[in-house]
Amino acid sequence: MAITAQMVKELREATGAGMMDAKKALTEVDGDMEAAVDWLRTKGLAKAAKKADRVAAEGLIGVAVNDGRGVAIEINSETDFVAKNADFQDMVRDITNVALQTGEDLEVLKATHLNGKPVEQVLTDAIARIGENMTLRRMHVLEGDTVVSYVHSAAAEGMGKIGVLVAVKGPKDKAQEIGKQFAMHIAATSPLALSEAQLDPAVLERELQVQTQKALEENATSAKPKPDQVIHNNIIPGRMKKFLSENTLLGQQFVINPDLTVEQAAKDAGVEITGYARVMVGEGIEKKEEDFAAEVAKTRGA
Known part of the structure; x- marks a missing residue:
């Protein structure tokens, strides 16, 4: 039976599974929707889907730089506790390194393979394994003569609550040195634009x-x-x-x-700032406020 895009869409909406997982499930059971749901459940993917309505506003920003190209990605979790989990941090590091090799399209990154699986499936597997909703939310790519990165409130090397990339034109040694200072400045002041x-x-x-x-x-x-x-x-x-x-x-x-001014400091150092990116965990996500007593009651089944 031919698997249509509409069938994949319906299964994704019903289970919250990723696109590739939904397509594979339908293929495995010859298009039977109910059997596809069961197939996802047996793989632990439907379990992950049940968590998809939870607000994931914590997490980490992963940054990586190589040869004039820098990337910053945001992977969210429900709690800061999970952001401190070594398993979660390893995943953030691995996906960040994959992102450094891809283009600027987030969907391309999700479909790119990591250890034999699409990044989207790696994330889904982690949801089932760790037990919290997670999202690969954003990706910023910056290119320039020299790209410098900085992480504020670092949880581990190359990841933290705020990630900054700065592209600097000029002598490489000087660009690296003062570029780090510019990145720290950007983390602190959060400018709206370069100029x-x-x-x-x-x-x-x-x-x-x-x-x-x-x-x-x-x-x-x-x-x-x-x-x-x-x-x-x-x-x-x-x-x-x-x-x-x-x-x-x-x-x-x-x-x-x-x-x-930052502009004068750059001129005095003989360099020019050509671009930057500042990414902070949870920017723009509306966090759901819940009464603590109600939360306790919920966990007790009240």
Whole structure:
């Protein structure tokens, strides 16, 4: 019997199994949906699927660099306890190294083989083995003359809560040395973009509207109102300049030497920052808050 994409989709939705696992199950049982569910259960894959609705907002960022190419991936777990598990950490390290060899497509990474199995299946097997939902959520690739990595709150070498990659152009030794300092700076300050030119225009427009409205309201209630041209030609541009200096990497004060901007520190070192990536565990994931007493009652079957 021909296995269609719709059949695979239905089995995935019913069990939460990975695409390749669902297709293999249907192939093994000649398209019988119920038998395919049972096949997945016997392999421990349906057990993993039952955990798929749990929020996985903890985990680790894995980073790796090789020959001008760096990668940062996020693999989530439900609890920080699992993130400290040696089995989980080994998996993060292995998948990060695989990611270093693939392109920038997360789906390609999931389909790439690791120890004879697709990465997606390796993750599914770990869910069944460790007993928590896990997700391979994000992947960032950065290329440049020299790419430097840094991990903040490291759980093990090359993995932690925050992973940073920085691409630096210039003499290699100097780029490596100050690149590490730039990476630490980025981990601490979380800039929105490298420069004003790379900042999302929607973010700039929204900030301009906020600062304009704020300046006009303050002026309207001031005991000594300023002329409109002062508001629009001086005050608002001044506030936007401050916003850019606080939120663009090159405009920020360098944490290692606050007397310099990051841009000036790079120039003084004879290098140029050409790109960066900062990835933090759980960014943008809405964590489910639950009453502790209710959680205890749940575990007791109440």
